[in-house]
Amino acid sequence: MTRFTARIARTKPAATFAMAARARALRAAGRDVISLSIGEPDLPTPPHVIEAAYRASLDGQTRYPPIAGTETLREAVARKFTRDQKLPVGPKNVLITNGGKQAIFDAVMAVVEPDDEVVIPAPCWAGYIQVVEFAGGAPVFVPCPVASGFRLDATALEAVITPRTKLLLLNYPNNPSGAVADAAMLDAIAGVLRRHPDIVVISDDIYEHLIFDGDYRTLAAAVPDLADRVLTMSGVSKSYAMTGWRLGFCTGPADWLAAMTLVQGTATAGVSTISQAAAVAALDGNQDLLAERRDIYRRRRDLVLAALSGTPGLDCPKPEGAFYAFPSIAGLIGRTTPTGRHLATDDDVAEALLEEALVATVPGSAFAMPGHIRLSTAAADAALAEACARIVKFCRAIR
């Protein structure tokens, strides 16, 4: 028997992908499941991006790239960070990664020692918990309840900081809650960070272009005196509907980027040259599609909110950004479905929704906030409407 590492023993598969796989399996078995489990745009990758990838392949851009990314893409990303983030950086301050996910992996592996504490505002993307545990670090959650708009409260942040705190992970617009950063929150966080000069920050801005209410703000630009310990990351997956191209990027302090390049060089030797050429076309091409697509997601958010409003047992706050709804299902806990299934936890609710209503969602506990479920609103209008109708019918039948 092969003995695997402790690292493998403590790493769990992402609940989002696990739920998506179950939905696929049920569909393959002939059941009409609607999957709102995974955070993936249903819209197509823009044609000019696909053409750029095809041309790059024919042009012979088919060799190993530099580990940190091609010069052309690093320049395009530097322009993008200057344009969208108001972070005037050069190509040497940019690292290209296999999806935003690898930027976070590289960054965490570079700074987190075993038993270091990593502060994560909750609810949070499930991927953070996975990577921190993989690195041997300890996730420390700061609850950000719906009453505070799911935003991080500086006093609550200060309260969890210890001498072992190494890293703070910020994600606005937030997956799963949709919360958007405001100036007051970033100022208050900055006040705490100034008192703790050894803490570094990852700002995960992957949903930067998906804001319906409020404006986009990012920590390193809002609070320039902290920029030398903030890694700002984003990518093309969500904004340009390019999840399968696996392309992310980041900027930050030179020494952190150098350490991350070492991690990446150890793991993957850089990112597909074809995907990098495609990303140049996405970032340098017409940006009007970002607002057009944001408006589609806003309409879908409104559709879901309207469809779920007034549903017994369910309370759905209005997401300000990203493409998820994160209703509380507290009113369903302790109740029973018509088939006699007892609902003790959000896991039970997600399980019952899948089995009895044929809608795949993800329980809030996967995002460190039990008592909720997450629905992805990045699905076609008709699928969303049908899924909501099934959820409402399910909730009305609960005893």
Ligand code: PMP
């Ligand atoms: N950060 C957050 C908050 C996410 O929701 C996701 C994708 N679900 C990622 C990072 C990773 O995205 P990708 O690797 O596709 O760029």
